[in-house]
Amino acid sequence: MSDTPPDSSTDPPRIYPLVADQGNERVLKEWLVSHDTYALADVDEPVEAGAFDLCIVDRGGIETFSEELQRAKSDADPVLLPVLLLVPEAREGIIETDRGEIADNVLRTGVDEIVMLPIRQVELEWRIRALLRLRDQSLTxxxxxxxxxxxxxAAEAAGHAIFVTDLEGHIEYANPAFEEITGYDREEVIGDDVNVLSSGGMSDAYYADLWETITAGETFEAEIVNHRKDGSEYTAYQTIAPILDDTGEITAYVAVQMDITEQKNLRERLKRHRDIVQRLSDPIMIQDESGRFELVNEALAEFAGLPAEELLGTDEVSFMDADSSARIARKKREVMETESPMGYSISPEFERSGKEAVFDTRRYPFYDHGGELTGTFAICRDVTELKERARQLRVLDNILRHNLRNDLTVIRGRADQLRSETDGELAEMAETIVTYADALMTTGEKSRAITNLLSEEPESVRIDLSRTAALIADRIDASELVADVTVDTPERAIASVTVNIEKAIEELVRNAIIHNDRAVPSVTLCVTTAGDAVELRVVDDGPGLSEMDRDVLTTGQAVDSLYHGSGLGLWLVYWTVRRSDGSIAVAEADPRGTEITLRLPAPVAE
Structure with a gap:
């Protein structure tokens, strides 16, 4: 059945004739075919499956198609499918016969109008139009x-709070999302004033503008701070629109509130972070996969000599020397390919601003909210002054070590001469002078190593710690030191560390041997892999580390002045491991000795 109102201009009402009297059937069909206002329905289709808007029947049609008409009207319900019954005038009383044949059929099929024959065409058309108007009304x-x-x-399923109020602002309807957002049950707010949600945080001018807008028949949109049933506040983006009747009169108001509390808090946090980033004197930037700037702070703009707005969508080529920008581009590609942070030092020339600087840069992979890698994020720490101080420190260190080495060489030479030319107590004193002179020279070399380590930017490299442990054991075996050094390692154990790590590990081994009280010290180098890290343990059977040496290794803080070579060597180990983003743990070995564990990062899998 059709469930849409007929359009008289394009789709005239369809009339289905069920007239058993052949003469009346022929006349009716001819009249319908010739009529511009109506259309003859397809009578070849079954009654219950046919598409029509009105059915005209006579007694024979009802008796034959009573059940089909009843099903058709039932299927169309609640839309009216009108049936017009034609009854010969001479037999009008048949509807009220005691036998009830026609009366029962009329009752069952639900005849909507009865017309006595003969009938004029004008009256027939009037009756048809009246029934079709009823059908149109039922369709509407x-x-x-x-x-x-x-x-x-839709309102019940919506994720935003929807509620309807009367003209005075009393709540007439609220959806489930309203309950979830406000904490109120619908039943307890129906009939209540909408002010039940008021937090008191909105101004009188806000509400004056709201009511002025919606009473004028317009839609009001703005943020609002309301409170929940438990007293907590929430921020919503609110849309209120008037509901109009057919005459255009306002009958109610519908409000939709989208809870934006989290978004509001996020925006405030982002603003704070953005303000902090802009205040920093170190350049900070986010760049997309192609290296184009998506975010820059004022510090970068100042070095670049360009407004921050002009930098967006460009890259370093627009303001930096070619060699520096090419090196940065390579680093960005490496971070994107490995998806791991990378540190590097760079000294660019800023052609527009004329500035010069040395930057200690840390670049990270940058992901969007969906976790997809979209670019890189970099923080460039201006270490120009630190570099200059490091250079001055190296110069001072070189001068001091040069003078110390020259003086110690003279002292050692005279003491060695005195030792060879004398005997007894004087010779023993000369031997002591030689020993301490050699120790001071070793301390000077370790001091230079620490100075160089701290004054240079750490560059991460991949080192096979299994191979490193084996090389160190071989060197100790070939040296003048007497010790039993064993190695327990897997075939390969790659770590991402600084280039000084081998020197640091060897320092631990030599320190364990030199300060061991056994005739033949025993030292074991054990390497294991543990997911994102590689662990190297140095285990000895000596008397153990002092409290001062433990503090140096694990915290980098000495509890006393360091005056001997082993102390400086442990400082070298601490700073090397720390600049490799690793850690050190110290424990007592069983049954005797010390176990020092270096935990070093494994490279990120590509």
Missing amino acids: LDSNVRQLSRFKQ
Whole structure:
């Protein structure tokens, strides 16, 4: 059955004739075919399957198709499918016969109009039009009911709070999302004033503008701070629109609130972070996969000599020397390919601003909210002054070590001469002078190593710690030191560390041997892999580390002045491991000795 109102301009109402009297049937069909206002339905289709807007029947039609008509009208319900019954005037009383044949059929099929024959065409058309108007009204009503049902279903399923108020602001309807957002049950707010949600945080001018807008028939949109049933506040983006009747009069208001509390808090946090980033004197930037700037702070703009707005969408080539920008591009590609942070030092020339600087840069992979890699994020720490101080420190260190080495060489030479030319107590004193002179020279070399380590930017490299442990054991075996050094390692154990790590590990081994009280010290180098890290343990059977040496290794803080070679060597180990983003743990070995564990990062899998 058709469930849409007929459009008289394009789709005339369809009439289905069920007239058993052949003469009346022929006349009726001819009249319908010749009539511009109506259309003859396809009579070859079954009654219950046919598409028509009105059915004309006579006694024979009802007796034959009573059940089909009843099913057709039932299927069309609640839309009216009108049936017009033609009854010969001479037999009008047949509807009221005691036998009830026609009366029962009329009752069952639901005849909507009865016409006595003969009838004039004008009257027939008037009766048809009256029934079709009723059908149109039922179609319109059904459409409105369906729309209302769909609206209610949509409102009930919506994720935003939806509520309807009367003209005075009393709540007439609220959806489940309203309950979830506000904490109020619908039943307890129906009939209540909408001010039940008021937090008191909005101004009188806000509400004055709201009511002025919606009473004028316009839609009001703005953020609002309301409070929940438990007293907590929430921020919503609110849209309020008037509901109009057919005459254009306002009958109610519908409000939709989208809870933006989290978004609001996020925006405030982002603003704070953005303000902090802009205040920093170190350049900070986010770049996309192609290296184009998506975010820059004022510090970068100042070095570049360009406004921040002009930098967006460009890259370093626009303001930096070619060699530096090419090196940065390579680093960005490496970070994107490995998806791991990378540190590097760079001294660019800023052609526009004329500035010069040395930057200790840390570049990270940058991901969007969906976890997809979209570019890189970099922080460039201006270490120009630190570099200059490091250079001065190296110069001072070189001068001091040069003078110390020259003086110690003279002292050692004279003491060695005295030792060879004398005997007894004087020779023993000369031997002591030689020993301490050699120790001071060793301390000077370790001091130079620490100075160089701290004054240079750490560059991460991949080192096979299994191979490193084996090389160190071989060197100790070939040296003058007497010790039993064993190695327990897997075939390969790659770590991402600084280039000084081998020197640091060897320092631990030599320190364990030199300060061991056994005739033949025993030292074991054990390497294991543990997911994102590689662990190297140095285990000895000596008397153990002092509290001062433990503090140096694990915290980098000495509890006393360091005056001997082993102390400086442990400082070298601490700073090397720390600049490799690793850690050190110290424990007592069983049954005797010390176990020092270096935990070093493994490279990120490509």
